[in-house]
Amino acid sequence: MMGSVKPSSLEIPDQPHSNPARIRIIHIGAGASGILTAYKAKKLLRNYDLTCYEKNETIGGTWLENKYPVFSSSGCACDIPAHVYTYPFEGNPDWGSFYAPSDEIEGYLRRFYEKHELQGFFRFNTEVISATWDGNLGQYIVQLRGEDGKTTEDWCHALINGSGVSNKWKWPDIPGLDSFKGPLMHTAAWKKDVEVQGKRIAVIGGGSSSVQVVPEMQKVASQLYVCMRSPLWVCPPSASDILERSKVEQATSSQEQSDVQGTAENPHRKNAANQYIYSPKEKETFAKDNQAELLKYRRALEKAEVSEFAFFLSGSEINKEAKKEWAERMDSRMGPGHEELKKMIIPTSSLYGVNGLSIRDWWNPLPKPYLATTTPHFPNYFHINGPRGNWALGCAMPSIGAQIEYAMKCIAKMSDDQVKAMEVREDVTQQLNDYFDAWHSGSVWGEKCKSWYKNNTTDGPVMLWAGSLVHMLKTLQTPRFEHYRFEYRNSNMWTFLKNGRTAAEVEGRWDDAVAYLRNEDVPYHID
Known part of the structure; x- marks a missing residue:
């Protein structure tokens, strides 16, 4: 004989199962x-x-703050191909170049922010x-x-x-730095009103920002000094095979070639050594058919990146080959001479x-x-x-x-x-x-x-x-x-079970309530 249920002091919330707490x-x-x-x-x-x-x-993070100069096709940009430097589920058919500059990336983030109406979440x-x-x-x-x-x-x-991992920038601890009489500028807080044309310029550091700033400064400086604390490797660009193949294919089309040549208004809009400018025809193709060609292209770029992970495994064959190739590339770029410099460089x-x-x-x-x-x-x-x-x-x-x-x-x-x-x-x-x-x-x-x-x-x-x-x-x-x-939140962890019914039942959504009946063994969800 079943006994009667004993009275309980536990209060049962009058809400359906898993009604989420605010x-x-x-x-x-x-x-x-x-x-x-x-x-x-x-x-x-x-x-x-x-x-x-x-x-x-406003929004933008690192791409809002980092605005060091772009005098040609270089300057502040991302070293990841633009078509994979997006949210993985939202490509962008309108990138202007293989490696996108800071302003374009900031623009992509802003369009995403506005498209999905996220403004109300930010202060x-x-x-x-x-x-x-x-x-x-x-x-x-x-x-x-x-x-x-x-x-x-x-x-x-x-x-x-x-x-951000390196959001709080700082000056290096160099005695006398605070007594320097000229303008001091950090790449993360660039002063656009400072005139650099014809000036003697010193760049402290040899990291990724320096790699982008130095080529720009050498075009306008009367003298340029680069102070590097430690040796620097500069590896070939990401997905370089696709980059070079795109250049070759574009060069065969006289129309596309004319589409991407520099103009008086936009002289930097041309293919540089490690850059590629997308033509209007390519952008149009990327935008077609629910961006099917764009997804194919994005996946090709990403496969080129992730398939080479083995060169990070010490002693692997691809690791040995990469070291040799990178050293040869750096040596060829520096050209004859500079032997002492080569000894230093090639190794919140x-x-x-x-x-x-x-x-x-x-x-x-x-x-x-x-x-x-x-x-x-x-x-x-x-x-x-x-x-x-x-x-x-x-x-x-x-x-x-x-x-x-x-x-x-x-x-x-x-x-x-x-x-x-x-x-x-x-x-x-x-x-x-x-x-x-x-x-x-x-x-x-x-x-x-x-x-x-x-x-x-x-x-x-x-x-x-x-x-x-x-x-x-x-x-x-x-x-x-x-x-x-x-x-x-409650003394009894099971109070989330609430009043013994589900939201689908309480709201009369009976098709949702019986979703466990189905024609094949696929996942189902009861709300």
Whole structure:
């Protein structure tokens, strides 16, 4: 004989199963990550508030800030082919050249932002200066500074840091630099009103910005000095075979050739040594038939990039061949003489987590990220394009997208299951980083050489993903929730089951309610 059900003090919410709790999200930054976060939130979340705080006056991120000069076909541009430097699901048939300049990339981001009506998610001229976790509330308390210098406060359940891996530029520590009488300009804060024609110019550094600035400055400077701290490799351009083949094919068409020649109004619009200008006919082809030809072209470019990952594996045959080819190319470009030069050349905001722990202390001496996306002791926190991520595996756009989708899946779980705090386990994170270190013992980055990826040491741990870009995307597709500790908003974790009915039943959407009946074994969803 079945006994009677005992009375319970547990209150059953009068709502359908998994009615999502309202969740408040703050994203730091309005570059490619912030824009995509706003888009993905609209697409993947149901009951949320999102604010993207940006210190600048508008969107664009690195492509808004980096505007160093373009006197010809060079200047500030992206070293990834333009047709893959897009959000993976939204190509652009209108790129003007193989490698897009800063202004064009900023324009692409703005068109995406406007097309998908994301304006309401952004607050500009507002800098995030700190975020502190409050475990009792399950919230980050976020301190903000407006353009008037005044501080205000906001809060969120989930915090996403998309402020950029190298957003806070600084001058090198050089004695006497502050006493220099001429104009001082940083590539990340270029002063357009400074006249450089006919001047003696010194460029400090030999990295990617210097590689783009120096060719431009040498055209106008009376004298040019380049100060490099360490040797520099300049490898062949990405997807160079496709680049060269496009030039050959274009050269056979007199009409297309005339379409891309320089003019008095636009003298830089011509094919340079490592550049290619798309003709109106090519753009028209890319735009046809739901962009079928464009997708084919984009995939060809991406395959050319990802198929060469093996040259990052130390000692592999392609690695040996690449070293030899790159050295020969650099030697030929420098020409005869310069033997001594050849010997030298050819070889954020404050964040506080559980119990007030500062991320600066937690990540001292080295970062301890989990899947390049979160870290122990900082619940409900996600960082995009951070340590152990895609800093050298190819185009950042696919990995940024994968990290944001990962964060959205976690946030959706927090909302659906009434989760107060979701924190990755420290033991799991340590094992992951041990694995990454072991993998890099066989990568080129693990070889004994000084590298930014190793905190400017010769033998430190490598702060890159342990594998290819495709490997990273696959790993991030499915969150492994067993790697996390959960604290729930209610004392009974099962209150998300609510009143015993689903939204489809309550709202009378009976076709949706019986979606489990189907003609073939395909996934189904009950709302």
